[in-house]
Amino acid sequence: MVELIGRSVELEEMEKRYSSSGIRTLAIMGRRRIGKTALITEFCRDKPHLILTSIEGSYSASIRSFDYSIDEFLGIKGTESRDFLDIVGRLKKLETGKERLVIVIDEYTYLCESEPACNSFLQIFIDHALQEMNAFLIVSGSLVGIMEDVLMNDEGPLYKRFIGPMKIKELPYYTCREFHQNLSEEDNIRLYSMVGGIPMYHQMMGFDTVEDNVKNSLLGSYSMLREEANYIVMRELNPVSHHLDILRVISEGATSGKEIAEKVGIDDELCHRYLKRMESLNIITKLNPMCGASKKEKIYRVSDNLIRLYGDVILPRITMASNEDRDYAYHSIEESLKQFYGPAFEDICRQYVMKHYRCKEIGSWWGKIVGESTDIDIVALCEENGMEYHLVCECKFRNKQTGLREMKELERRSEYLKNCYNKRFCLFSRMGFTDELEEYAESFGIELVDPKKMFEPWSNGNKQ
Secondary structure, three states: OOOOOOOHHHHHHHHHHHHOOOOOEEEEEOOOOOOHHHHHHHHHOOOOEEEEEOOOOOHHHHHHHHHHHHHHHHOOOOOOOOOHHHHHHHHHOOOOOOOOEEEEEEOHHHHHHHOOOHHHHHHHHHHHHHHHOOEEEEEEEOOHHHHHHHHHOOOOOOOOOOOOOEEOOOOOHHHHHHHOOOOOHHHHHHHHHHHOOOHHHHHHOOOOOHHHHHHHHOOOOOOHHHHHHHHHHHHHOOOHHHHHHHHHHHHOOOOOHHHHHHHHOOOHHHHHHHHHHHHHOOOEEEOOEOOOOOOOOOOEEEOOHHHHHHHHHHHHHHHHHOOOOHHHHHHHHHHHHHHHHHHHHHHHHHHHHHHHOOEEEEEEEEEEEOOEEEEEEEEEEEEEOOEEEEEEEEEEOOOOOEOHHHHHHHHHHHOOOOOOOOOEEEEEEOOOEOHHHHHHHHHHOOEEEOHHHHOOOHHHHOOO
16 A cells, blocks of 8 residues: 555544534545545545545436445445445444444546536435434545635535535645655745645656656656646636636736736636636736735736646647657657746745744735846745744755855845845755855855755754
């Protein structure tokens, strides 16, 4: 069995709810491959449990799958239910002992998407039969938008039946290193930049170099991760062309919704609707304005690393990327791949700040200096020993060391921050730092972070 990496907090929360006699239901949602099923399987390992798995696109196949699982649980064969109402009837009759039975409906959104009446059938089961059973019901779903509609629509039958749903997040970069212990810190950053914190993607990328991982997982005639990205786009982003255009112009530097709409050539209101949907799916995020950055000007970034890789690097070169000669395919995308890593590096640096500092708020700053637009990558309001201060950071993923000139430039721009007090500085650099900057940083208490330091244990780097 594959080891479950980095989900101790989620397991602890599930155990807490399971142990409470007053809590009978739990909803778990999260994008494909995030590890919901693995998490549920680990949670159920030492408990009596029944897992029902829905089949995408087929209501009848889901019912057959449920019957088979219940039959196996009961040690019988051949049951043929007509619909989910019959399945609910079978669940009512399950005998539960002293130890609480866990009933799981995995990928519930596939079921209710095929037959919306299932929500009403499940509501009846929760309100009546489940109250009399020594059982704990878990439903999970990868179609996050549908899952949220089902659970949070105040006119829907399942409203308030699953209090406090758990939304499973991506693993942080430092945890994902456990999947690639033979790779350097810098190469771990590159892999994370390409696929984010999705456990399954890291399991797919099990080769000893970044180049081999790209060749075997993203390129060639048959590519697992390329097809995965294509599936997500086709399944979640409809109409595909408009959504891909929006992602492209964001990657090219468009920031506000108005600018994005103009460049894509669609109505502002329609663009806003698409942006809101992609934000709910965690494909894009809005930067949090800090220290006087305009709150009216919403700055968007593509936060789903695989989707950004697919849109920025693979799709524009899809013919070459699909070539059976993977060496040729890699050569065709190599230069664009080098340019790709920078924006994702900023997110990794933000994770470092949140891990090593006691942050009360974190975001970015943007504005104009002498009429010229500029920004600061990371600004965080932090606390230490009851005192607040602002941490001002710049992130450099380039082929040369970061020097005193870059530090002085950051100090200059920081003078334009509003209500920014007790300033401290931090610089991140893929290639390390010049001796001159290291001496300056030591004299003025500036933190310098290279890839090796980014992966140091929390206890060694904590600034709280």
